[in-house]
Amino acid sequence: MRAALTQPGWWRALFFTVIAGAFGFGLVIGLRAISGLDLFQTEQTGYPHIVVPAITAPLGFLVGIGCFDYWFRWASGAPTQPEDHSWHGATSWKDYFQVNTDHKVIGIQYIVTTFFFFFVGGLIAMMMRAELAQPGTQIVDPATFNGLFSTHAALMIFVFVIPVFAGIANYVLPLMIGAPDMAFPRLNALSFWMLPVAGVLFLCSYIVPGGAFDAGWTGYAPLSTGAPLGQSFFNLGVQFAGASSVATALNFLVTIITMRAPGMNFWRMPLLVWANLSTSLLVVAATPFIAGVQFMVLFDRLLHTNFFQAAYGGDVISYQHIFWFYSHPAVYIMMLPGFGIVSEVISTHSRKPIFGYRLMALALLGIVVLSYSVWAHHMFVAGMFSWLRVPMMITTLLIAVPTGIKIFSWLGTLFYGKIHLKSTSMLFALGFIVTFTIGGISGVMLGMIPLDIHVSDTYFIVAHIHFVLFGGSVFTIFAGIYHWFPKITGRMYDEKLGRIHFYLTLAGMLGTFVPMHWIGMEGMPRRVADYAAEFGGWNLEISIASFILGAAQLVFLYNMIVSWRFGPKAPSNPWRAKTIEWQVSSPPPIFNFDEIPRVVGGPYEYGVPGARHVIMPGESSELREPERSGVGAPT
Amino acid sequence: MESASVSVGHAEHEHHGPPEANQSSRIDRQTLGILLFIITEAMLFGAFFSSYFFIRVVANDGPWPPDGFELPVSVAFVNTLILVASSFTMHWALESIRAGNHRGLKLGLVSTLMLGTTFLFIQINEYIHIGFSARDGAFGSIFYGLTGLHGAHVYVGLTLLAIASVRAFRGHYGPDGKDHLGVEVPGIYWHFVDVMWVIVFTVVYVL
Structure with missing residues (x-):
């Protein structure tokens, strides 16, 4: 249970939401008590004891779910690992419910x-x-x-x-x-x-x-x-x-x-x-x-x-x-x-x-x-x-x-x-x-x-x-x-x-x-x-x-x-499109590319002989098809 | 940095980490990011300045400030000088770390923090003694709206500078390359807060 409340995730999010909501509620009630006002202001537009928790609770949720963990570590001056990719990519459907x-x-x-x-x-x-x-x-x-x-x-x-x-x-x-x-x-x-x-x-x-x-x-x-x-x-x-x-x-x-x-x-x-x-x-x-x-x-x-x-x-x-x-x-x-x-x-x-x-x-x-x-x-x-x-x-x-x-x-x-x-x-x-x-x-x-x-x-x-x-x-x-x-x-x-x-x-x-x-x-x-x-x-x-x-x-x-x-497995480029996202596998690899591709032309050169948009890593920079434009030209 | 493993080519082993992105612009990501964020912030002030314009020019017939309201211009002017001074100490901090001078960085950051905090305290003190609240007419609302919005930005700026200071005292930052961005980026934001105050001061107190 202790781990659940210290690790980013839904338990901690729930916990922090409640804590932050309670904090907002207490803040309003406390300030009103100090100022000698009625504790609950319930005229039509008021309800500060609901509106303020409605601000703090979502912030607590965002902290709890783990959106700020890295930044807090960074702000405290602790050593951080900017290239840490442990929070990268999804292997099961559960990963979509995490930061x-x-x-x-x-x-x-x-x-x-x-x-x-x-x-x-x-x-x-x-x-x-x-x-x-x-x-x-x-x-x-x-x-x-x-x-x-x-x-x-x-x-x-x-x-x-x-x-x-x-x-x-x-x-x-x-x-x-x-x-x-x-x-x-x-x-x-x-x-x-x-x-x-x-x-x-x-x-x-x-x-x-x-x-x-x-x-x-x-x-x-x-x-x-x-x-x-x-x-x-x-x-x-x-x-x-x-x-x-x-x-x-x-x-x-x-x-x-x-x-x-x-x-x-x-x-x-x-x-x-x-x-x-x-x-x-x-x-x-x-x-x-x-x-x-x-x-x-x-x-x-x-x-x-x-x-x-x-x-x-x-x-x-x-x-x-x-x-x-x-x-x-x-x-x-x-x-x-x-x-x-x-x-x-x-x-x-x-x-x-x-x-x-x-x-x-x-x-x-x-x-x-x-x-x-x-x-x-x-x-x-x-x-x-x-x-x-x-x-x-x-x-x-x-x-x-x-x-x-x-x-x-x-x-x-x-x-x-x-x-x-x-x-x-x-x-x-x-x-x-x-x-x-x-x-x-x-x-x-x-x-x-x-x-x-x-x-x-x-x-x-x-x-x-x-x-x-x-x-x-x-x-x-x-x-x-x-x-x-x-x-x-x-x-x-x-x-x-x-x-x-x-x-x-x-x-x-x-x-x-x-x-x-x-x-x-x-x-x-x-x-x-x-x-x-x-x-x-x-x-x-x-x-x-x-x-x-x-x-x-x-x-x-x-x-x-x-x-x-x-559905049937999709090929990497079912529509024969030219832009880069279609040149990688479907779905794309976890880090998109092994090496950054090189762009050599416009993205929409459909039907233009010899035109290329991109050279992917490992592809030769030669043209994929022989030049068709010069019919009489020597090959 | 970690792209070294990429050069192995078709990887017998899977490399851990993405390839280094191509840098397609002279400006680095962090600086561009904070500049765009400043545009956003300036527009947020724009919303309140628009409201100020409508309240003062369109909806208001009498004198400005309306009868019964008086602003402590001289106090605010001194406060302006304090905030402007903090921009110089911020610049000093950044120049120090660019030259590799850690002591200058720490001194610059701490004096900026102190000047900024002083500004905030004088502002709060002004609120206490000013004699009207945000509920007193549209003038009170927009006065507290604009100066309060700015005060919130000072607070955010101070938080960023405090983080930079913590890291500076823990020995981060160095003279080379991107190593001082953690000082430079909050610094840009701080200069924005400063410039924004000069505008707010001119519009609200002087004009």
């Missing part, structure tokens, strides 16, 4: 955890659609419904879409650039372990007095500053998720900049690497804004500061400004890695070089720059400065240009390509181009001030965000998962089930979200449990389609689990 510094293990931990939250968030969505199938309230009351849509969005955004991309990139990116691991493996482990903490905090809000947070994922003040206790759990969960994504982004940037294989200059990096470089720039510079603003909300709630209290000189609108300083760039944080995945998938499965490679990379950077200048288009009806509207409309429309460049380049890549329509990842990539373009076009519509005012807070917004986040991000996530499944698991998945999953998902997605445009135009408000009877017909159809969409994900789940366990 591990191997980027491949962390990638799998990320992907599985985030998909767990994806299914939880999906179930919540199903409950909402069940309620909305008919006018009136049948299943949940309006207050519960508010909690449902808020937790649905918070889970999907903060602990599914953003981190799952980090997970995929965590696995693939170091292999792609020829690095043995990420730049800071221990920080990488800490980033991962903060993620379940965030998700659990979001879900814990269901069991506290007042119910789950219900001010939407945007948590606008003053709604959020006066909301029940659950809102504090949202504030805290966002801090953990944000810290996790900042740490990962920092890690990606350092890895990409300092650890590329010899010969891999910036113009030879695969577009997934470019995409994660751009995303990480956004995360590093934008995420602190949401951290800051959620701190302010927490202070207003707990310490009764006046950041957003207009009666005391605070500015309510400033919440929305600072929130969207982060959250508009965040929609690109949720999309750019998907652009990278789709570029890989489309080039590989249509056997053609990426059309306009450099422009693709520059378009990503263009989006990064522009995304900081469009935040206030979320606030056209918020009562902000009226002079800010038109500039924001113009920049919003401008951002369609780099995005359009990407769409056209993908189409240019497909043009005359040898398209593999049987490949599930390719199907998802193609589906993505269609659905994302529709979502992009409704985004341009929403950029227009008059139309935006007309459809503000209606289902048109819901339709738009789901076309770009489901039709956009989630489709690219599926494309990526299917594309790298053989590499990650060493097994092939069932393509037939994959295609069933795709077609059901596409049909369910269109059936669910297309009619939302129409009822939104006609004025059905979003975020309501009940609605006018005239919208009943379409809502029933939407609910049925959404259940198909939900059921389709069970096909995916079945396919993944069964294929991982029983």
Whole structure:
């Protein structure tokens, strides 16, 4: 027992969680006793004796599970062994439940955890659609419904879409650039372990007095500053998720900049690497804004500061400004890695070089720059400065240009390509181009001030965000998962089930979200449990389609689990791709490479005679095939 | 370092450890990491400065600071000088270890720690005597928000420097190559904390 409490692991994590939670509780009670206050402050926004332990207990968990052991040793000045790889690699499934510094293990931990939250968030969505199938309230009351849509969005955004991309990139990116691991493996482990903490905090809000947070994922003040206790759990969960994504982004940037294989200059990096470089720039510079603003909300709630209290000189609108300083760039944080995945998938499965490679990379950077200048288009009806509207409309429309460049380049890549329509990842990539373009076009519509005012807070917004986040991000996530499944698991998945999953998902997605445009135009408000009877017909159809969409994900789940366990062994390069991760075994060896490979050309030179991307260690630097270009040339 | 076994080639024995990563940039990982982290931190201050802007410029009509609030500018100015001085002692510590001078390193780190702690104590003392709390109007909130956020950074910086000091007194660090990064990286962070204070001081107390 003593060993269990001194060794990093779940027993020590449990022990430290309890200790740290008790410490936080005691701290609050003690300070209140000294100050002569009531021991328990239970007015609506208060509960410091619950909120403070909700901060300290997760920190105790992170210490207990072992994220900080090495750093504590280092800080104490004890001799450390930086090249100690005892926490590296996984030999059994149990190793995935431990702190591990191997980027491949962390990638799998990320992907599985985030998909767990994806299914939880999906179930919540199903409950909402069940309620909305008919006018009136049948299943949940309006207050519960508010909690449902808020937790649905918070889970999907903060602990599914953003981190799952980090997970995929965590696995693939170091292999792609020829690095043995990420730049800071221990920080990488800490980033991962903060993620379940965030998700659990979001879900814990269901069991506290007042119910789950219900001010939407945007948590606008003053709604959020006066909301029940659950809102504090949202504030805290966002801090953990944000810290996790900042740490990962920092890690990606350092890895990409300092650890590329010899010969891999910036113009030879695969577009997934470019995409994660751009995303990480956004995360590093934008995420602190949401951290800051959620701190302010927490202070207003707990310490009764006046950041957003207009009666005391605070500015309510400033919440929305600072929130969207982060959250508009965040929609690109949720999309750019998907652009990278789709570029890989489309080039590989249509056997053609990426059309306009450099422009693709520059378009990503263009989006990064522009995304900081469009935040206030979320606030056209918020009562902000009226002079800010038109500039924001113009920049919003401008951002369609780099995005359009990407769409056209993908189409240019497909043009005359040898398209593999049987490949599930390719199907998802193609589906993505269609659905994302529709979502992009409704985004341009929403950029227009008059139309935006007309459809503000209606289902048109819901339709738009789901076309770009489901039709956009989630489709690219599926494309990526299917594309790298053989590499990650060493097994092939069932393509037939994959295609069933795709077609059901596409049909369910269109059936669910297309009619939302129409009822939104006609004025059905979003975020309501009940609605006018005239919208009943379409809502029933939407609910049925959404259940198909939900059921389709069970096909995916079945396919993944069964294929991982029983699928046929995967060759190292089933898609005949050129990038480095496909040149090592499936799954890759524990330290990725025996020797760092040498990059000699671009990553997408499909069908270009004699072109090579990489020379692996032990491979001769001679061309693998004789030069085919010179037909008449002497051999 | 451990990549020696790699040169054996197709390994009759499995080598224990990854190959040494290729260094594809002139900047080393730790320095780049702390610089990026500083961007993040600067943006966190940006969030509070944005709030300051909205409260002072957009929501506030009267004089600034609002009637009834007064800031001890001269005390804060002396405090600023103390913190700026600590940047110089930090630089002295780093230059000492670059030249292999352990005594200079220890003295520099300890004096930086002491100056930083002094700054923090004067700041706390200022809070005690300032006569308003974070609950008193939006001015009180954003004053405590910005200076408190900075104080938290001073605390983090002091923690990092304390760790560096512990290691320095235990005989770590040397003049060559990467051996003094453990001093340099917290040093960069400390300079950032210092520069940030000059900005906070100028915006909150002077302007």
